[in-house]
Amino acid sequence: MKLLNSTETALDDMLKGLMLAQPGEFRRIEDEYSYALVRQSLRFGKVQVMVNGGGGWGPLFPGVVGEGLADAMVHGDFNCAPNAWLIYQAAREIEDGKGVFILTNNYAGDYLNNDMAQELLNHENIPSYVCYVSDNVCSARGEGKDKRGGMTGIGLLLKLASALSQEGAELEEITRVVEKANDRLRTIAVCCSEDGDVVEYGNGFSGEPPAFREKYRSADASAQRILDFLLPELEDFRGDSLFLMVNRMKKMSYLEGYVMLNALSGELARRGYSLGGCAVGGYFDAFDTNGCIVSVMACDQELKSCLKPVKGYDFTL
């Protein structure tokens, strides 16, 4: 059971509540079928940063509009991409001559709608770049990274893009750095199965089956398994420190989140990696289960300098 009036009205009701909780912070762009929030106190004269994707239960995407993160966000219905028109409309509203940097996860619906929105922006000569985040190591197995879907790593890239835009970086520069980060970012979902003590690795957002299942042993053992999935592709960046992000799923407790972070950090040290930063929170609530989504990003000096903690939200990122 959920405390909603109906799933049809839930996303709209949530945004109304969010605006009540932070009066004067946001305005909405009305659309019957998708949802958009724009920051009221936009800083002008910089590249604006926007994020968009499917609607859902967590702060990503409605709860990331503000200082240090997004200037605007657009989301669709539950697990559905927003329509191109609203992405275009929101980009137009925030844009101030220096272009819009857009982040979305690399799913077909998101890709197509952002691509169409970009066609509309091009018509008006509004510069834009869309970064399609492809951090899920377990999607599109055996194919190139650019074929993979995105997961929670988009939060880290959003933080990077925002930091760069505030420093006055141009659209091309933000594109270069954020794409570099996307290239060095790996994520996996870990779900605790309801039936028996089974833990699953690599589930997808929409019920896609896991890559691997095993009997649950301990947080340390699961941390090893997680890093076995994430680290091999980051071998090229072995000298870099790693940023670690643990995203709690809907039914994971605060306590377990930090236990997992500690377990992962210990295992990283045993393997000779240094930790360049970390974050734990319920950023993205895509799975109605216990478990977590773990991201690692290999950070060179340039990336590290843009990854200061962002506070003042329902979470610290």
Place this chain on the structure above:
Amino acid sequence: MKKEQLKYILGEISRIMDESADYLVSLDAKFGDGDLGISMSQGFKKVAEYMETAQEDDLGKLLRACSSEFNEVAPSTLGTIMSFGFMGMAKVLKGKMEATLPEMAAAMEAGVQMIMDKAKSRPGDKTILDSLIPGVQVLKEQCSEPDVFEKAYQAAYEGMELTKTMKGKHGRIAYYGDKTIGEVDGGATVGMLIFKAVSDAVSKLTEVQ
């Protein structure tokens, strides 16, 4: 073809998508997220409603508006693909109040090309293209035949049947790899239904004449 016929055909497509919504949902539920039937019936309904009240006579402008109307209610993968299809057709028919059958076939071909460019998929990938392409091919090559629309529908139907032998490559279906062999593709079914609706609509329009 003029605006009136286009309106009638889109109305017919909307009706058939509505009737088939449950079936499409059941197809999509196997490897997708089950919203295929709903997005198609909602998208075409919005387009049909728009056509009822549209003041425009330019076929290109009408189809361009259909593209954005469809996208607004149905931004799903296949919904957006459909919007790109309308957009591709619109570019060819821009400035035309009336189009001959070869012109319509060329517009549909441009629509299919736009879908291929944007979705980066090819025939044989187990998508809507596998029924649309054979259908458009018949319209293009046999447009002087009296029963060309019936034939185009047959070709689209056969194309859809062939997707049972194919392995899904795009979107969530790719997760399931070989398990998708043996199942008909939901998108290709939508393509077949479009040609069925066009064929039905044309025969009804001809009866009236």
